[in-house]
Amino acid sequence: MKKNVIKLGLVLTLGSFVMTSCDKDDDDTVDTEQQDEQVQLFASNNSDGNVTVYDMISGEASTLTTTSTAAEGIYYDENTDEIIQASRSSNQLNAFANISTFLVDATVTASISSSSDLESPRDIAVNDNYIIVADNADVDGNADTPDGRLFIYTRSNGEISLRNVITTDFALWGIEMVGDDLYAVVDKTNELAVFTDFVATNTATTTVSASKRITIEGIVRTHGLAYDNGTMILTDVGDAASDSDGAFHIISDFDSKFSAVANGETMVVADNQIRVAGASTFLGNPVSAEYDADSEMVFIAEAANGGGRILAFSNADAGGDVAPSVNNSLASASSLYFYSNK
Template sequence: MKTNFLIAALVSVSFFSCSDDDSKGKSDFKLFTSSNTSGKVTVSDLSLTTPSVMSFTIPSMDTDGVFYDNESDEIILASRTNNVLEAYGNIEEAMMNASTSLSLSYASTSNFNNPREVAVSGDKVVVTQDQNAANSNTNKLLVYQKTATGFTLLNDYTVNFKNWGIFLNGNTLYATADLTGDIVVFENFFSNANGPITPTKRFTVEGLVRTHGIFFSAKDNRMILTDVGAATSDSDGGLIVINNFTSVLSATANLGTIPLSSQVRVYGPNSSLGNPVDVTYDYKTENIYVAERLNGGGKLLTFALPTATADANPSASRMEAGISSVYLLRK
């Protein structure tokens, strides 16, 4: 599909998911984004011939780590405004009725300050706490159990690296170590007792300046990372793809380095990548969706899966003020 058509499709309709239950009108190919400046979450239905985009106002102005539970039809996110997990329900109904806002269904207690990401496996929801003065410069991973009516705190872990992105693959948690080019791996993550926990493995990605976004596709064994570079630059960011990831990881020693030769990289002015803070990927279309926070004040960028290192143009770009996270529902 050509770039101009994609851009027009994304921008032209109101406000991106194939049907797992046609009788209920559900779509299972949707993209969700959050913002830390607009007080909105955006849902894009990608199952439509002309994708639709709909934004909803929510009570929290500053949010991160968006996730969608298709079974309960709820958006889950970390509120940096209130320092709680929040759930917003009846998303399908809100889309059908062209609603402009969502009501809070329930929230967790406030057990963290300065959250950066959310990852979900089954009924477990993990939240990162990034260090700042208000939390005594403590980096944490907190585990909640989601029920039909709330979130219950199960575990409170401290870690010795600055938090940002996380991704759960079953009982394995991958995390980015902010201010570095390092990735950490926790195997049997949910088996840890409360308190300080140590990664199973930590490794450096050669050439990665400052890691933020992380996504692992088990379907095609592909790890995708983002590099925000210098926080004040809107043009030095990048996208890194590591194919055959589990084999590459096994061949990399603890505290070792994944070399440039094992990476496919997108960097350069044509990419519009400056501060790409989050990333997700569709293994069927092989499209990569990036939350670019700084360039233009915030953009949702779409890239075709790169096959060679280059300065690639996004196949689609949509302005989205303060975009902070992105999540794809794909069945």
């Protein structure tokens, strides 16, 4: 059965979605185009590996039970109506078809799976028919030499096939495609890196340094990131052993601000960033983020506080100790993907 877990506050905040989805024509017939609008938040977790689908219009949620027992990294492809999820228990990518037909809780079976190439997948990003997976397993076995891998898969002819693997000279976690550029958090630091024209440029299995790497002032340890319409969200897990010292930063006009910082230099907080942190936020280890520029809503997968939560902030622009508009329990929440066809 569906569960009413999205609080009314979120639905009201996204009121334009709700109101237009229920409009009628002058003759009192339902506008089918508006009725077909979808606004959804997809979430993975490392507790049972299932997919939770939050419907922002109805205010309900459903659970898609998978064969994974832990999963991190999720993407919804509207063109194929598929969820693509990175399984940490089987170390592969799984694609689940015909997602829009599952209106209630259901058990789903992967229609396509990749080979089991991964060791410790943390996030995925999609660029056309390419699926990129950030893997934070220690590549050389030496903890004193940070490294990670970016697995590049192709999605074609009904298959997900590994094209090549890029080894990085820093540990990885969250990744985000902005156009053809791949942004990656530099795990265990407060840095952000970018690989320009990532898929087209890096076609061989080799080691590659980032095109640019900068420090984000005010952050202790970056983890998740999200970009929409010029705004970047970066999460800060702080001390990973603490469940109460997390935060996230909002960087509007991100492209010009990032360009203005030279390679190896620092983006200062003043005039550049808004920091949200404090006891009221319920942020401890915010491992993933999503952002909807239309509603200015920040979504957070919180892995530690209260055992795991899905948080949504509709009033974060002022910064500081802001209480979330939505606070739902999801054990070991690990990753998010926001989708709207509005």
